[in-house]
Amino acid sequence: MKPTLITGATGFIGWHVARHLLDQGAGVRVLARDAKRVKDLDGVEIVLGDLRDAASLKRAVEGCGVVYHVAADYRLWSKDPAELYESNIEGTRNLLNVSRVAGIERFVYTSTVGCIGIPDHGVGDESTPVGLYEMAGAYKRSKFLAEQEALRFAREGFPVIIVNPTAPVGDHDVKPTPTGRIILDFLKGNMPAYVDTGLNLVDVRDTARGHLLACEHGTPGERYILGSENLTLAQIFQKLAELSGVPAPKHQIPYVVAYAAGVASTALAHLTGWEPRAPLDGVRMARKKMFVTPVKAVKELGFSAAPVEGALRRAVDWFRARGYCNN
Numbered sequence: 001m002k003p004t005l006i007t008g009a010t011g012f013i014g015w016h017v018a019r020h021l022l023d024q025g026a027g028v029r030v031l032a033r034d035a036k037r038v039k040d041l042d043g044v045e046i047v048l049g050d051l052r053d054a055a056s057l058k059r060a061v062e063g064c065g066v067v068y069h070v071a072a073d074y075r076l077w078s079k080d081p082a083e084l085y086e087s088n089i090e091g092t093r094n095l096l097n098v099s100r101v102a103g104i105e106r107f108v109y110t111s112t113v114g115c116i117g118i119p120d121h122g123v124g125d126e127s128t129p130v131g132l133y134e135m136a137g138a139y140k141r142s143k144f145l146a147e148q149e150a151l152r153f154a155r156e157g158f159p160v161i162i163v164n165p166t167a168p169v170g171d172h173d174v175k176p177t178p179t180g181r182i183i184l185d186f187l188k189g190n191m192p193a194y195v196d197t198g199l200n201l202v203d204v205r206d207t208a209r210g211h212l213l214a215c216e217h218g219t220p221g222e223r224y225i226l227g228s229e230n231l232t233l234a235q236i237f238q239k240l241a242e243l244s245g246v247p248a249p250k251h252q253i254p255y256v257v258a259y260a261a262g263v264a265s266t267a268l269a270h271l272t273g274w275e276p277r278a279p280l281d282g283v284r285m286a287r288k289k290m291f292v293t294p295v296k297a298v299k300e301l302g303f304s305a306a307p308v309e310g311a312l313r314r315a316v317d318w319f320r321a322r323g324y325c326n327n
Helices: 012-023 054-061 082-102 137-155 178-187 204-217 233-244 255-272 280-285 295-301 309-321
Strands: 004-007 028-032 045-048 066-069 106-110 160-165 167-169 198-203 223-226 229-232
Touching: 004 012, 004 054, 012 028, 012 204, 028 054, 045 054, 054 082, 066 082, 066 204, 082 106, 082 137, 106 137, 106 204, 137 160, 160 204, 167 178, 167 204, 167 309, 178 233, 178 309, 198 204, 198 233, 198 309, 204 223, 204 295, 223 295, 229 233, 233 309
Parallel strands: 004 028, 004 066, 028 045, 066 106, 106 160, 160 223, 167 198
Antiparallel strands: 198 229
């Protein structure tokens, strides 16, 4: 059996995709810049490389049947935004090129719910119109353009299936992701107030399983939202309060106040080089509730997702057990 290549196995979703494949007995090869960062994945084959290094990608895909391209530079702030474009757009194009030449049979590209259009005061799906002008910040713009590259390869006949995960939560959020950082800041008591926004949360294990379903049942050139529950930020904090015993913030602040804080925080970050507490791009994203429906993935892939309480509990327990917070 040909091995399956996964990029991003040192990250959150990618680790869970690798874990699911290993549990099914599949041969798994992972691309990593540093072998020491590949943890708790006994049995994988490690190929050292970088998305910006086409020669290393050629070695990684050699002999593989399927590629899951999960890796991305997922930051809401960077002192040098060009880094995000290099990894997310050029890196994706590099991997698509070498995969097509190598005759890869199925290529699953991990996009983001940020590339899904959201109607005003409504719920978005894969058919909602959206354009680059709606993408706030370098991360969303780079992922949108990378998704366009994947769609272009699909139009040219390469079997690319695209998944658009919502905000995943659960265990093994090592870095953590921006969503995991919200949970961690809550546990640390660093959330004195909140804005009126909302996210679609999903158990990261369901997200990983959705990747495998997309590979098996997805139609090349199609996008599939992998999500579960649409929740306001206030509802998320209430669930976390019930699970953790940490009080939820009681005060909602106007968007204009949050925006001003984002401007100040991001300006300070550019001066110091330290990551801002409130990235301006993140505040801009919060202007609209990211409410979507996974009905297409449910119908076409057989996707299903559990309520998120279990995943939130695992996230809380995992962060606490590993010393990310003291309470």
